[in-house]
Amino acid sequence: MLPLSQKIDSYLKSLEPEILFALENITTTRQFKKGDFLLEQGKVCKVGCLMEQGRARKFYYHQEKEFTTELYFEHDIAVSFDSYCLQKPSREYIQALTDVTVSQIDFNAFQKAKVLYPQLVQFDLIIAEHYTLWLENRLFQFHTQSASERYLNLLEKDPHIIQTIPLTYIASYLGISLETLSRIRVKI
Amino acid sequence: MLPLSQKIDSYLKSLEPEILFALENITTTRQFKKGDFLLEQGKVCKVGCLMEQGRARKFYYHQEKEFTTELYFEHDIAVSFDSYCLQKPSREYIQALTDVTVSQIDFNAFQKAKVLYPQLVQFDLIIAEHYTLWLENRLFQFHTQSASERYLNLLEKDPHIIQTIPLTYIASYLGISLETLSRIRVKI
DNA sequence: CGAGGCCTTGACCGCGGTCAATGCCCGTGG
DNA sequence: CCACGGGCATTGACCGCGGTCAAGGCCTCG
Numbered sequence: 001m002l003p004l005s006q007k008i009d010s011y012l013k014s015l016e017p018e019i020l021f022a023l024e025n026i027t028t029t030r031q032f033k034k035g036d037f038l039l040e041q042g043k044v045c046k047v048g049c050l051m052e053q054g055r056a057r058k059f060y061y062h063q064e065k066e067f068t069t070e071l072y073f074e075h076d077i078a079v080s081f082d083s084y085c086l087q088k089p090s091r092e093y094i095q096a097l098t099d100v101t102v103s104q105i106d107f108n109a110f111q112k113a114k115v116l117y118p119q120l121v122q123f124d125l126i127i128a129e130h131y132t133l134w135l136e137n138r139l140f141q142f143h144t145q146s147a148s149e150r151y152l153n154l155l156e157k158d159p160h161i162i163q164t165i166p167l168t169y170i171a172s173y174l175g176i177s178l179e180t181l182s183r184i185r186v187k188i
Numbered sequence: 189m190l191p192l193s194q195k196i197d198s199y200l201k202s203l204e205p206e207i208l209f210a211l212e213n214i215t216t217t218r219q220f221k222k223g224d225f226l227l228e229q230g231k232v233c234k235v236g237c238l239m240e241q242g243r244a245r246k247f248y249y250h251q252e253k254e255f256t257t258e259l260y261f262e263h264d265i266a267v268s269f270d271s272y273c274l275q276k277p278s279r280e281y282i283q284a285l286t287d288v289t290v291s292q293i294d295f296n297a298f299q300k301a302k303v304l305y306p307q308l309v310q311f312d313l314i315i316a317e318h319y320t321l322w323l324e325n326r327l328f329q330f331h332t333q334s335a336s337e338r339y340l341n342l343l344e345k346d347p348h349i350i351q352t353i354p355l356t357y358i359a360s361y362l363g364i365s366l367e368t369l370s371r372i373r374v375k376i
Numbered sequence: 377c378g379a380g381g382c383c384t385t386g387a388c389c390g391c392g393g394t395c396a397a398t399g400c401c402c403g404t405g406g
Numbered sequence: 407c408c409a410c411g412g413g414c415a416t417t418g419a420c421c422g423c424g425g426t427c428a429a430g431g432c433c434t435c436g
Contacts, residue, residue, distance in 0.1 A: 001274075062332045069331070081324060085317055086189075118306040121313060128316040129273055135323040136269060142330035143257070144250045147424065160341050169382065175331050180424050182384055232426055335392065366416065368392050 004130045005075035011126055018116045026109035032096040038078060039094040045083035047104040048127075051076045054100035060092045068172040070101065071161055077127055097165065123147055147176040148184045192318045193263035199314055207305045214297035220288040226266060227282040233271035235292040236315075239264045242288035245357055248280045256360040259349055266290065285353065304374055335364040336372045 012020065029052070032038060038056060039045050051072050058070040058080065060166045069092065083090035084107060114120045141150050151174060155162055162170065171181040200208065217240070220226060226244060227233050230317060244260040246268065257280065260266045271278035302308045329338050335374040339362060343350055350358065 067331055069327075082321055085321070118309070121306070121309040125309060125313045125316060128313060128320055132316055132320045132323060133270055133273065135327060136318060139257075139323060139327050139330065142327065143255055166381095177425055178383075179385085179426080183424090186384080263383055303405080335432080354413095366415075367417085371392090 001133055007126050007130065011123060015119065019119065022113055024112060027103055027105045029103050032100040034096055034098050036096045037093055038091055039080055041091060041093050042089050044087055045080040045090050046107050048084060049078040049104045050100040051128060052101040052103050053080055054096060054098040055164060056094055056096050056100055058092050058094045066172055068169045071165055081131060128153065142175060147180055148173045152186050189281055189321055192232050195314050195318065197353040199311065203307065210301055214301060215291055215293045217291050222284055222286050224284045226284065227268055227278055229279060229281050230277050232275055233278050234295050236272060237266040237290040237292045238301040239266055239289050240289040242284060242286040243352060244282055244284050244288055246282045254360055256357045259353055262368060264310065268317060330363060335368055338362045339372050
């Protein structure tokens with residue numbers, strides 16, 4: 001699967017300067033400190049965030065426990081999909097794990113831009129399809145693989161995650177306890 | 189979440205007659221006998237199937253075992269998402285569980301139609317977004333819930349599945365063994 | 377040096393998987 | 407009409423993966 005940034009780049013190149021300009025006008029840069037929330041539970045996700053710098057995670061609470069659902073690095077799109085799509089309160093938090101810089105695009109402004117420039121619908125589609133393919137793969141792992149298989153898979157496909165993210169979050173992301181993750185790691 | 193059929197209906201109503209006509213021209217009706225494959229592993233998913241009648245399932249093999257990933261009823265869209273999007277060989281089978289009638293739309297013809305009528309990109313987006321929301325919810329269940337919670341959830345949200353689909357497939361769909369499912373059921 | 381965050385280690389146990397036997401329903405053929 | 411076989415579900419015995427709880431190790435920072 002092509003990285004998302006590449007798909008976006010080649011798509012942006014296909015756009016006319018006028019549309020690019022319109023896009024720039026509804027995009028702003030924003031900074032967050034380590035620990036800050038890019039999105040809080042209960043609030044509507046009104047912007048799509050392209051990560052420019054730093055790391056972040058998306059998570060929610062379920063029965064008093066945290067579940068990390070996604071880990072973000074540079075060039076990733078940080079957004080609570082259902083909150084953004086349906087403009088309803090988010091179940092999820094998005095939190096900066098380091099100082100973070102994002103380039104964010106406003107939902108409402110983008111909807112209006114899509115009416116003016118129908119080609120922009122394609123942009124949403126690219127992002128949705130990419131995320132869907134990612135989700136399918138993640139579901140495949142939960143459906144078919146054991147805890148250690150999921151870890152090994154992560155080690156192989158996304159070594160940068162293991163190198164830079166605290167084990168607590170990795171365990172939660174893999175759907176296993178911190179203790180189990182620790183035991184898996186010593187066996188390797 | 190609105191049912192997909194409703195989203196599609198209201199979208200189709202917004203289209204001009206000319207575009208609707210073009211859509212009809214690239215859509216065909218097709219029948220399958222119980223047990224037939226709408227899509228086989230290794231083949232490219234070249235059509236999107238709207239279920240008109242009957243039931244079907246999507247599944248794949250992993251280490252000699254079947255994993256059912258989706259159950260289809262009337263008004264559902266039966267398609268292997270990654271195979272369709274990327275036009276690459278499918279890992280999944282789609283199989284009729286009863287005699288099935290579908291209304292199918294050709295991928296290539298639809299791509300061409302999108303060039304002619306950019307509004308049609310919206311159609312892809314609606315379907316992708318709907319499937320993504322469904323996937324997120326399914327992943328949530330695998331991430332946070334036990335076998336019996338997943339079953340109870342299915343019982344509540346999709347009772348028609350439990351009433352019409354063999355337990356073997358339901359177990360596989362829930363990611364549990366048939367024996368465990370059987371034990372869960374007697375406890376209720 | 378002490379406190380707190382993060383990870384490791386140990387003891388224990390329950391959920392859910394596997395294997396195998398049995399039950400039940402139904403279609404088919406003698 | 408009954409006998410048999412096959413498909414599907416139930417039940418029992420067993421066990422291992424992974425969760426929980428609790429203690430301890432090891433940083434870093436004040």
